[in-house]
Amino acid sequence: MRTTFALLIATALSSMAAEGLPRVVSAAGAITETVYALGSQDRLVAVDTSSIYPTEALELPRVGYARQLAAEGILSVHPTLLLVTDDAGPPNVLAQVEKAGVKIVRLTNGHTPDATEQRIRVIGEQLGKATEANALIAIMHAEVNAARSRAESAGSRPKVLFIYARGGGVMNVAGRGTAADSIISLAGGENAVRDYEGYKPLTAEAAAVAAPDFILVTSRGLESSGGIDALLKQPGLSLTPAGKEKHVIAMDDLLLLGFGPRLGQAVKELCDQLHPGRKTTQR
DSSP: HHHHHHHHHHHHHHHHHTTTTEEEOOSSHHHHHHHHHHTTTTGGEETTOOOOOGGGGSSOBBBTTSOOOOOHHHTTTTTSEEEEEEOOOOOOHHHHOOOOOOOEEOOOOOSSSHHHHHOOOOOOHHOOOOOHHHHHHHHHHHHHHHHEEEEEEEEOEEEEEEEEEEEEEEEEEEEEEEEHHHHHTTTEEEEOOSBSEEEEEOHHHHHHOOSSSSSEHHHHHHHTSSSSSHTTSTTTTTGHHHHHHHEEEEEOHHHHOOOOOHHHHHHHHHHHSSSSOOOOOOO
């Protein structure tokens, strides 16, 4: 069975080489998702560990985490194009890969609709899918605008505390300049933490001061924490307005924080949760 599969892969790769198509390694989950959304998944020869959507991407060879890439793993799949965000690394690995003749395209890691559109556009250009990229951008743009319009008409901006949880009591809270901060704002909420940038450990004092109306977590984070009841046992959370009402929102990790082609869907879903009386109409 493996021999047959290996022959199929070898045949596909030979065909790509003959047609002059790029052999692509994607080192970011949102980039991988975009490649699939553009219908260019046949160009992918490997991805990084954050590439968990769509599920088909899980079957591809892995080259490590985007910020801790290994040159050997990348070069072993003989790519001609490496797609990374501007926080990928380490720098010496990227220099080694580039020196080996692999083209590296560095994409902005900004957490805004404009930055997302720019990434889609550049990936489309690199893969010869400019038309498809423009169509994808138009759909995403319309979805984001519809959700934002609905949120603005709600007349309120509930306070949201995003907690990055990974089990074992490891809880970090998102401040300004994070993907969580941006998605909360787009969906018509207000980040409950405004006095620092990046992430800091959760403390009872910080939770009390934040006084969120909603607690936002990723689905994986909630699972690793043991569910809603276990999460609310963390320092100070049960005493917040969100904790008292058990207003905990969990969303798919890459959907919520990836700022990829599903950004419109992410904004809509979060908006509907924050403003339950004003469901966003699908267009």
